[in-house]
Amino acid sequence: KAGVTQTPRYLIKTRGQQVTLSCSPISGHRSVSWYQQTPGQGLQFLFEYFSETQRNKGNFPGRFSGRQFSNSRSEMNVSTLELGDSALYLCASSVTGGTGELFFGEGSRLTVL
Amino acid sequence: DQQVKQNSPSLSVQEGRISILNCDYTNSMFDYFLWYKKYPAEGPTFLISISSIKDKNEDGRFTVFLNKSAKHLSLHIVPSQPGDSAVYFCAATPTSNTGKLIFGQGTTLQVKP
Numbered sequence: 001k002a003g004v005t006q007t008p009r010y011l012i013k014t015r016g017q018q019v020t021l022s023c024s025p026i027s028g029h030r031s032v033s034w035y036q037q038t039p040g041q042g043l044q045f046l047f048e049y050f051s052e053t054q055r056n057k058g059n060f061p062g063r064f065s066g067r068q069f070s071n072s073r074s075e076m077n078v079s080t081l082e083l084g085d086s087a088l089y090l091c092a093s094s095v096t097g098g099t100g101e102l103f104f105g106e107g108s109r110l111t112v113l
Numbered sequence: 114d115q116q117v118k119q120n121s122p123s124l125s126v127q128e129g130r131i132s133i134l135n136c137d138y139t140n141s142m143f144d145y146f147l148w149y150k151k152y153p154a155e156g157p158t159f160l161i162s163i164s165s166i167k168d169k170n171e172d173g174r175f176t177v178f179l180n181k182s183a184k185h186l187s188l189h190i191v192p193s194q195p196g197d198s199a200v201y202f203c204a205a206t207p208t209s210n211t212g213k214l215i216f217g218q219g220t221t222l223q224v225k226p
Contacts, residue, residue, distance in 0.1 A: 004156070033212030042119075042202060042219050043157070048212035056213040090156055094212055101147070102212060104156030 002027065004105035006091050012111045018079040021108045025072050025093030031055075032074040033102060034066060037088040046089075049074055078110075086112045116140045117205050119217035127225055132190040134220050136203030139184065143205040147214065148177060148188050151200045160201075161188070193224045 005024040013019050025032050033056075034046040045058040049068035066076040072093075078085055088109050092102035118137045126132045134148075144165045149157035163170040163177045163186070170177050176189045190197055200221050204214040 031212045033214075035216075042117075043204075043214075043216040045213050045215065050212075056211060058213070092156075092212065101159045101162065102214065104149075104158070106154065106156050 004091055004093050004103055006089075006105035006108050008108060009106065010109045010111075012113060013081050014113050015081055015083060017081050018077060019081060019110060020075055020077045021089055021091075021110075023074045023076075023091030023093075023105060025074070025091075026103055029093035029095055029103070030072055031094045032068055032072065033092045033094075034074070034076050035090045035092065036060075037090060037107070038086075043090065046076065081112045083112050086110060115218075116143075117203055117215050117217040119201075119203055119220045121220050122218070123221040123223070125223045125225065126193050128195055129192045132188075132193045132197065132222055132224065134188040134190075134201050134203070134222065136186050136188075136217055137184060138186075138205050138215075140205070140207070140215075141184070142207045143215075144208055145206050146177070146179060146186050147204045147206075148175075149202045149204060149216075150197075151202065151219070157202060190222075193222075195224050195226050198222055198224050 007022045031050045033048040035043040037043045048056040052068045063079045068074045088107045090107045092104045147162040148160040151157040179186045200219045202219045203217040
């Protein structure tokens with residue numbers, strides 16, 4: 001069974017640009033969550049999508065947005081990039097978000113210059 | 114406001130000895146707790162979980178203890194192996210049916226041969 005796939009794995013952007021990250025969940029998983037990991041901050045929850053609907057949202061500004069497609073694939077977008085957006089962005093999937101056992105991808109490492 | 118705290122950024126133990134990783138939380142609404150392990154350049158992987166109705170859960174070399182009155186949980190690894198060297202994240206959620214987890218900052222465990 002293929003794991004969670006995130007693309008791209010690495011990318012470099014400049015301030016003010018926007019970026020779109022993609023996540024393909026494990027087949028059969030309908031819940032997709034996004035997390036931001038920065039040094040010293042652990043993993044911070046961005047949002048969760050289930051059946052194409054945003055089910056939960058973390059405390060991030062409106063520049064961070066996401067969506068989920070009918071095949072459960074998800075994208076997140078960050079507009080007007082700031083230096084502080086440099087981070088590892090992790091996507092996780094689960095069947096329903098149940099039991100809390102999330103399956104994470106390897107992440108997309110974003111560097112903002 | 115850090116609702117889940119791992120106060121020890123790092124821990125070093127000798128192979129074969131016990132590793133004890135600690136985690137404190139402040140939100141009494143948390144009902145489900147998990148530990149994840151993360152190797153460099155990989156996404157976190159689920160290790161073990163515990164519901165608030167229990168005070169102990171064991172899986173092989175890994176045991177998680179929960180002290181609800183102290184809002185404290187710990188992960189015991191016995192015996193520790195060099196392959197256990199990784200970053201360990203504690204996470205909590207008010208319900209098991211969600212992709213929204215609140216993570217601690219992580220503890221880097223080094224197991225020396």
